[in-house]
Amino acid sequence: xxxxxxxxxxxxxxxGTDVDEVKESxxxxxxxxxxxxxRIPYGFQSSLTGIVRKPELKGLIDRHLRRGMxxxxxxAYMASRQAFEMASVDEDYLTSNEIGCLFGNDSSAKxxxxxxxxxxxxxxxxxLGQSFIFQAMNSTVTMNLSTIFHLKxxxxxxxxxxxxxxxxxxxxxxFIKNGLQDxxxxxxxxxxxxxxxxxxxxxxxxxxxxxxxxxxxxxFDRDRDGLVPSGGAAALVLEDYEHAxxxxxxxxxxxxxxxxxxxxxxxxxxxxxxxCVRAMQRAIDDAGISTDDIDYINAHATxxxxxxxxxxxxxxxxFHGKHALISSTKGMxxxxxxxxxxxxxxxxxxxxxxxxxxxxxxxxNRDEYSRPLNLAEKTVDTEVSTVLSNSFGFGGTNSALxxxxx
Amino acid sequence: MTREEIEAKxxxxxxxxxxxxxxxxTPDAKLKDDLGxxxxxxxxxxxxxxxxxxxxxxxxxxxxxxxxxxxxxYIETKVK
Numbered sequence: 176x177x178x179x180x181x182x183x184x185x186x187x188x189x190x191g192t193d194v195d196e197v198k199e200s201x202x203x204x205x206x207x208x209x210x211x212x213x214r215i216p217y218g219f220q221s222s223l224t225g226i227v228r229k230p231e232l233k234g235l236i237d238r239h240l241r242r243g244m245x246x247x248x249x250x251a252y253m254a255s256r257q258a259f260e261m262a263s264v265d266e267d268y269l270t271s272n273e274i275g276c277l278f279g280n281d282s283s284a285k286x287x288x289x290x291x292x293x294x295x296x297x298x299x300x301x302x303l304g305q306s307f308i309f310q311a312m313n314s315t316v317t318m319n320l321s322t323i324f325h326l327k328x329x330x331x332x333x334x335x336x337x338x339x340x341x342x343x344x345x346x347x348x349x350f351i352k353n354g355l356q357d358x359x360x361x362x363x364x365x366x367x368x369x370x371x372x373x374x375x376x377x378x379x380x381x382x383x384x385x386x387x388x389x390x391x392x393x394x395f396d397r398d399r400d401g402l403v404p405s406g407g408a409a410a411l412v413l414e415d416y417e418h419a420x421x422x423x424x425x426x427x428x429x430x431x432x433x434x435x436x437x438x439x440x441x442x443x444x445x446x447x448x449x450x451c452v453r454a455m456q457r458a459i460d461d462a463g464i465s466t467d468d469i470d471y472i473n474a475h476a477t478x479x480x481x482x483x484x485x486x487x488x489x490x491x492x493x494f495h496g497k498h499a500l501i502s503s504t505k506g507m508x509x510x511x512x513x514x515x516x517x518x519x520x521x522x523x524x525x526x527x528x529x530x531x532x533x534x535x536x537x538x539x540n541r542d543e544y545s546r547p548l549n550l551a552e553k554t555v556d557t558e559v560s561t562v563l564s565n566s567f568g569f570g571g572t573n574s575a576l577x578x579x580x581x
Numbered sequence: 582m583t584r585e586e587i588e589a590k591x592x593x594x595x596x597x598x599x600x601x602x603x604x605x606x607t608p609d610a611k612l613k614d615d616l617g618x619x620x621x622x623x624x625x626x627x628x629x630x631x632x633x634x635x636x637x638x639x640x641x642x643x644x645x646x647x648x649x650x651x652x653x654x655y656i657e658t659k660v661k
Binding site for chain 2: 233238239242299301302303304305306
């Protein structure tokens with residue numbers, strides 16, 4: 176089996192639109208949450224959302240390539256540009272080598288709804304134009320990135336709810352580990368428009384602390400009242416270790432473990448501590464390490480009572496008395512949903528490379544389940560060599576990744 | 582709508598919506614060969630023309646319409 180390393184990363188999120196800006200936000204515990212004034216008039220119960228800058232692609236990409244890009248594909252393009260640049264993968268390399276593309280994405284609501292509105296009015300598909308089809312499919316991210324960057328390797332989208340981004344990295348790791356690909360662009364993307372989040376708002380999942388956006392996402396805090404939707408994109412270049420060394424690439428970290436599980440429970444939205452434990456233990460076993468070796472855990476905790484509780488129980492089962500610091504960066508970012516498993520690997524890499532653990536902001540009063548956990552309430556300056564990153568999604572899909580300093 | 586207004590509107594959407602360089606847009610410019618308009622662009626042009634001129638282009642009426650001037654001629658016949 177081959178070793179798999181990360182040679183590039185890119186990020187476009189509510190914490191910033193490049194690695195340096197995001198590093199500052201993470202270190203300072205800065206929230207990226209704000210108010211979208213259009214949501215309440217549209218019919219939402221909550222107007223809270225991560226505020227993500229819209230990229231300006233005119234001038235960067237030709238219209239013929241740009242016309243099929245959804246909002247999340249645009250974010251993914253910006254993150255991928257950064258990742259390729261960091262990995263020293265240029266135009267020549269892209270066209271003369273086989274590179275794969277695996278991204279997590281589980282919706283593309285805006286073009287679906289806009290196309291349907293035109294159909295309801297005109298009743299004529301010829302008046303839809305040509306862009307919607309390439310924007311409306313879940314695979315909009317990988318189909319656009321593979322075309323723009325001329326990628327010739329494995330090419331598909333992973334739809335696994337809020338674990339989509341994490342599974343995409345896990346699958347890229349497996350493809351490379353097994354010798355099927357030398358390099359894969361992977362990550363996660365998440366649209367932030369209100370069309371995409373109305374059905375999530377419908378189940379009362381969102382915080383209504385609209386008077387205090389920065390304090391609204393409160394993972395593990397007793398007084399939380401729901402999650403805050405957010406989005407953007409995160410991209411990573413994963414590569415065979417020998418391949419990276421041979422071409423002189425700078426190695427950021429090694430992916431050493433991927434664990435997965437399904438809860439097998441009867442309620443579609445109910446998490447399970449047993450499912451979380453099985454995914455984490457599988458990743459730990461795959462990495463060939465013990466729980467003592469992990470320095471930092473980036474928790475999935477989204478600031479919902481049930482989700483936080485089941486993960487806290489699972490973390491306590493595996494890490495009680497261990498030195499690993501734990502935080503959920505979702506206090507700052509909100510829940511980046513399909514993207515979160517990938518963005519949280521980027522956030523963890525930034526911490527690893529800058530010797531700190533980002534804080535679990537807004538944690539003022541722990542609930543009864545998080546009390547035993549070794550949570551980082553403030554930024555901790557410390558060396559971070561091995562990270563476990565958790566992602567759990569609706570329908571019981573769980574993913575855990577382990578990355579290690581090299 | 583005058584001929585001048587039609588030409589101005591066509592030029593405007595070719596620049597703004599199809600992102601064709603202004604200097605390329607001449608009456609004799611070939612839609613496909615000179616301006617690079619492909620079949621997917623044309624799907625969008627059907628939508629744009631419906632919005633700006635109020636009629637729907639019929640593919641069968643576009644036979645032989647291969648330059649900017651002929652395209653304006655076609656529109657002129659439809660909006661008269």
